[in-house]
Amino acid sequence: MDTFIFNTASIRNALIVAAFGANLGMGAALAASSDASMPQAHSDGVGAAINDTGITAAVKAKLMSEDSLRKSDISVTTTNGVVTLNGTASSSHARSVAAMQAKSVDGVKSVDNNLSTVTSSAAEAKTNKAVSQTTRAVSDTWITTKVKSEIMANSLTKGFDVSVKTTHGVVVLSGALANQDAIDHVKDIAAKVKGVKSVDTSAIIVAGK
DSSP: OEEEEESGGGHHHHHHHHHHTTOHHHHHHHHHTSOTTSOOOOOSHHHHHHHHHHHHHHHHHHHHTOGGGTTOEEEEEEETTEEEEEEEESSHHHHHHHHHHHHTSTTOOEEEEOOEEOOHHHHHHHHHHHHHHHHHHHHHHHHHHHHHHHHHHSTTTTTSOEEEEEETTEEEEEEEESSHHHHHHHHHHHHTSTTOOEEEEEEEEETTO
């Protein structure tokens, strides 16, 4: 049996195997380094092992040359001419292409296609989550900048040190102001900024106290 892991990072290994695939010692070494979770069947005899090594190399080369499989992560195992594909395919189409390419290699008796596919809904959910997090971060940054500029431009709060932090639309103000009226005023300024859900002024103190 001979096993290779197929992904875009393994191009160098594929070239080495393609050049020396007929060498039984190399085939044994590669098999020993395979993922321990892979099926551990054995080729029937030295001749079969050599042939399986060549088939695995040829299948791997086929898969690597197929553009539609670049986002797939596929391992190839050959035992007595039977090729087993394990891992993940980027789509149902990619899964079918992988099996078709493996079957086209000379010496392959059959193909066991155990590839799973990444569902589009899962991929979409992941993308939407990333977009949502980025949008929220940009929104919070914008709110913080806007609140700061409004406070600095206001005659009652100008010149006082007020810090602004925004998390999920909640603005937290801290620092020192002249009196309670100024605190209430700055809270009102922040609350009127678009996107602000609430304003916390508990960290603001009255200067001089």
